[in-house]
Amino acid sequence: ENKREVLASWNNSSPLCSWTGVTCGHKQERVISLDVGGFKLAGAISPSIGNLSFLRSLNLADNSFGSTIPQEVGMLFRLQYLNMSFNLLQGRVPRSLSNCSRLSTLDLSSNGLEHSVPSELGSLSKLSILYLNSNNLTGKFPASFGNLTSLLKLDFAYNHIEGEIPEDVARLTQMVFFQISQNSFSGVFPPALHNISSLESLSLGGNSFSGELRADFGDHLPNLRTLLLGSNHFTGAIPRTLANMTTLGRFDISSNNLTGSIPLSFGNLPNLRWLGIGVNSLGTNSFRDLEFIGALTNCTRLEFLDAGYNRLRGELPASTANLSTKLTSLTLGENLISGTIPHDIGNLISLQALSLETNMLTGELPVSFGKLLEMQVLDLYSNAISGELPSYFDNMTQLQKIHLNSNSFQGRIPRSLGRCRNLLDLWIDTNRLNGTIPQEILQIPSLAYLDLSNNLLTGPFPEEVGKLELLVGLGASNNRLSGQIPQTLGDCLSVEFLYLQGNSFDGAIPDISRLVSLANVDFSSNNLSGRIPLYLANLPLLRNLNLSMNNFEGRVPTKGVFRNATSVYVFGNKNLCGGIREMQLKPCIVHATPRPRKPLSLRKKIASGVGIGLALLLLFIIVAALCWFKKRRNKKKNNATGSNPSDSTTLGMFYEK
Incomplete structure (x- = not known):
């Protein structure tokens, strides 16, 4: 039902008690229940809600x-059930609810x-369920809540409540569910909780509790099924008395500061399904640190085991392969584990995630790996595993993450990896x-991150890379790849990281102008040539660009990423010029281009000819006149006397010239 259908029945033409979500009493026909949960309603809750004085149940959830919650809700003195969860309510929890x-x-x-949880709610003596989780509540845990002796379930998780848990909580002797995770509570493990033997689920994770857990911890809470203490500051050892909690199904104390050995008594918990003890400092620097794995083979319901990020030493025991066949996740990474992966690891047929990264494992991948058909995450990063990559990956079609980097694998990349279509x-x-790089792995439609760097790969980079439409990161640096970088790389529109440095690629940079998500690009130490494409300056998210040690030439752009000399590296390209001053490149020489002469028009040609003719005529007249004048002067010289010779010399020399 949607909002329109619900409100269609809410009109004056139909009886109130027939409206959708409304229930009336049989005798007085007064509204006793209003249930509009999940009807996609919006707006404010009307204060008129307080007029429904016979209301016993009010559900406005989802x-x-x-x-804010109107104070008038406190007028519903017959109310037994109130649910306003999953809305957008703000303000305080009304004190009037008391x-x-x-x-x-x-x-x-x-x-x-x-704001804080009102202490007045401690007077609700019949309250059995109190859920205030996932809000922005602050303040402290009200001591008055010790009066809620009928309380069965309390959830304050995901708020900002602080301080210690008051001793008054010890009076909540019927409590079965107590969750205050993801707050800011502090102090030691609340002593009051040891007195609530009825507890079945206890969650204190994600707070700032500290100190050691009591050695007799497991003797006081015999009915616990769920115990979540992760992400605190607990120290000391894991109490061995936890083995007395035979109903315990889920135990998480990861991300603390625990030390010492992992109790073998965990093997005495027949209902254990989840064991999280990772991210601590567990271990005794002894080759017996991993004996607990053998003990856990008795836990036939075990589905999750995380002991990663500790200080566990020793060889990975063969008993690892004898853990529960229901095990879906096994994490032992970031330890000091040596030896080889048990050859019968394929017995764990339900395994979906195997994390053994950052250890000291050696040997080859066992053949039985091919039986793990449910595997989704395989993380063996940073070990010393050797041999060839197996071809049985084509059977493990559920694989999503393969992390085999930083090992000693050799040989060719198996083409069968291309059949992992969910990778x-x-x-x-x-x-x-x-x-060479098999083209099959470049045709996995889901592939987001591909890193082939620091190997001995040869040949060209396959053009099939353009089919990786979801590719975010590509690394093939420090290999022996050659040829041109494929133009199809420009079709990988989601790429953010591109690392191809340290190869023998030649030619120009392909057109990657459409890769607007690019943030980091490294093409350094290749044989690339040509000009630096101007469009690189227009990529909006590009933050780091390394084009050093190539054969690029021409002008370096000055816009976009090129405005920051610490973000762009172009050294080792002797024919580059320009760029910003901080790059200290030689200036680009600008050659002036002569202006071409325009051909003269016919009119200009005629005018030019006439001008030249007139000039020649004028010159002829002048020369003739000079000759006549000289002849006349010489004739007078023969008939006259007493004339100055210097005058004729000077003047004559000028004319003769």
Whole structure:
């Protein structure tokens, strides 16, 4: 039903008690229940809600109600059930709710409520369920809540409540569910909780609790099924008395500061399904640190085991292959584990994630790996595993992440990897792989990250790379690849990181102008040539560009990423010029181009000819006149006397010239 269908029945032409979501009592026909949960309603909750004085149940959950909770809700003294979860409510939790003395369930979770939890709610003696999780509540845990002796479930998770848990909580002896994770609580493990033997689920994760857990911890909470203490500051050892909690199914104490050995008594927990002890400092620097794995083979329901990021030493025991066949996730990474992967690891037929990264494992990948058909994540990064990459990956079609980088694998990249059609990450860099890049791995439609760097790969980069439409990161640096970088690279429109440095690529940079998400590009130490494309300056997200040690020539752009000399590297290209001053490149020489002469028009040609003719005529007249004058002067000289010779010499010399 949608909002329109719901409100269609809410009109004066039909009886109130027939409206959708409205229930009336049989005798007085007064509204006793209003249930519009999930009807996609919005707006503010009307204060008139307080007029429904016979209301016993009010469900406004999973809508888009905003503003504050009206104080008038406190007038509903018959109310037993109130659910306003999953809305957009803000402001305070109304103190007036304490007037609803018959209230059994109060759920205000998943809103934006603020300020402290009102202590007045501690008077609701019949309250059995209180959910205030996923809000923005602050302040401290009200001591008055120790009066809620009927309380069965309390959830304050995902708020900002601080301080210690008051001793008054010890009076909540019927409590079965207590969750205050992801807050700012502090102090030691609340002693009051040891007195609530009825507890079945206890979650204190994501706070700032500290100190050691009591050695008799497991003797006081025999009914616990879920114990979540992760992401705190607990120290000391894991209590061995946890083995007395035989109903325990989920135990998480990861991301603390625990030390010592992992109790073998975990093997006495027949219902254990989840064991999270990673990200601590567990281990005794002894080759017996991994004996707990053998003990856990008794836990036939185990589905999740995380002991990664500790200080566990020793060889990976063969008993690892005898863990529960229901195991879906096994994490032992970031330890000091040596030896080889058990050859029967394929017995763990339900395994979806195997993380053994950053250890000291040697040997080859066992053949039985090919039986792990449910595998999605295989992380063996940074070990010393050798041999060739197996061809059985074509059977492991569910694989999403393969991290085999920083090992000693050799040989060719198997073409069968191309059949892993769900693959997101393929990291096989920093090995000794040789041969060419198989085009099959460049046709995996889901591939987002491909790293082939630091190997011995040869030949050209296949043009099929253009089919990787979802590719975000590509690394093929420090190999022996040659030829031109394929033009099809410009079709990988999602690429952000591109590392092809340290090869023998030649030719020009391909057209990657459409790769507007590019942030980091490294083409350095190749044989690339030509001009630096101007469009690189227009890529909006480009932050780092390395074109050094190539044969580029011409002018370096000055816009975009090229405005920052610390973001662009172009050294080792002797024919580059220009760029910003900080790059210290030679200036580009500008050659002036002579202006071409325009051909004369006919009119100009005639005028030019006439001008030349007149000039020649004038010159002829002048010469003739001079000759006549000289002849006349010589004749007078023969008849006259007493004349100055210097005058004729000077003047005569001038004319003769």
